[in-house]
Amino acid sequence: MLSTHVPPERGTNATTVSRHSQVRRRRRIGRSSLRFYFFASPWLLGFLVLTVFPLGYALMISFTNFDGISERLHWVGFNNYLDVFHDTLAWAGLLRTVLYAVITVPCGIAGGLGLALLLNRRMRAVGLFRTIFYLPSVVPVVATAIMFQLMFDRDVGGINAFIELFHGPAISWLIDPTAFLVLIIMVLWGLGGGMIISLAGLQGVPAELLEAARVDGANAWYRFWRIILPMLSPVLFFQVVTNMIYALQTLVQPLLISPGGGAGQNVVAVPSGNQLYMVHVYAEFFYYQRFGYGSALLWVLFALILLITLLIFRSSALWVYYEIDQGGNN
Known part of the structure; x- marks a missing residue:
């Protein structure tokens, strides 16, 4: 088959x-x-x-009257948020915080860039100088605050001792109206962190561009303004965003630099010039035991930081230069 x-x-x-x-x-x-x-x-x-x-x-x-101790929570709705708009201390602290950020962020970035420009060259012991300028930024903030308290103390401080050499009067630096100035100086003491970031950006600038501009007769200022700064703008943009967010949340420095060396029990003794927004939030939490209202204050600050960050990002198209655009073209 x-x-x-x-x-x-x-x-x-x-x-x-x-x-x-x-x-x-x-x-x-x-x-x-x-x-x-x-x-x-x-x-x-x-x-x-x-x-x-x-x-x-x-x-x-943030929608309750929680005091941090009692287990009974009473829903208050948006009352905490409405109270923020009538809290004169919160608005005064917010204005001081904005002023603090407007001063420290540009000065910190410009100072770090200036140090980076000075140390971005071949010279003897350049590594040692970079280390010396960078060290203050890694010193713990508590140690920095103690050092500044000793330096600016009215009776035994080194600053007043120097002023007395010229027969000047002793100044109470750590109280109003000079406490805010001491806070600014203390924060700008740590320029080394920004210096390292800017130095890394400077070393990424193509040497061929600078050499070509030098051959064409461009002076140092023109090379900086037309070549270095545009090439460095993404690095500066990163610093603006991160430093602004950090500055708006500043809390520890005003507490530590206040007379007596500030912990929670000294929050009301912080000079009025250093009563930043976060200091007021800290007082609402741990001095007045208003955890619900303090949380509302923090969410308001979050909304403000988000808004400022978005504005910075939107403005970046006007001043930040990228070698490759958003479409991926050179």
């Missing part, structure tokens, strides 16, 4: 192989995804527990 067996079509085999390869590919992608989430899980867990949950909890209690 003749065999009636018909061999399978070639197309059927190809389809089967294709399906098996797709299954293997899906399994391989699935295993890769599992490995990714396994290694990322510590960060994801930390983000959820240490960031998302505290934010949600702070948002919740």
Whole structure:
């Protein structure tokens, strides 16, 4: 008898192989995804527990009269947020904070850039000088505050001792109206962090551009204004954003520089010139035990920081230069 067996079509085999390869590919992608989430899980867990949950909890209690002790919460709705608009101390602290940021952020960036320009050259012991200028930025803020308290003390401070050499009067630096000036000087003492960032940016400027401009007769100012500064603008943009966010949240320095060396019990003794917004928030939390209202103050500050950050980003198109534009073209 003749065999009636018909061999399978070639197309059927190809389809089967294709399906098996797709299954293997899906399994391989699935295993890769599992490995990714396994290694990322510590960060994801930390983000959820240490960031998302505290934010949600702070948002919740901002609508209550929580005092930090009692377990009974009374829902007050938007009353805490409405009280912010009638809190003269909060608005005065916010204005001081904005003034503080307007002074420290440009001066800090300009000072760090100036130091970077001075140290971005070949000379003897340049590494030593960079280290010396960078060290103040890594000194703990508590140690810096103690040093400045000793320097600006009215009776035993080195600043007044120097003034007395010229028969000048002793000045009470740590109280109004000079306390705000001491705070500014203390913050600008740590220019080394900005110097390192700017120095890294300067070393990324192509030497060929500078040499070509020098050959064409461009002076130092023209090379800085037309070549170095535009090439450095992304680095400066990064510093503007981060320093502005940091400045608007300043808390520790005003507390520590206040007379007596400020912890929680000294918050009301902070000179009025150093009563920044976050100092007022700290007092509402830990001095007046108004956790609900303090949380509302923090969310208002968050909204302000977000708005200022967005404005900075929108303005970046006017002054930040990128070698590759947003479309990916050179």
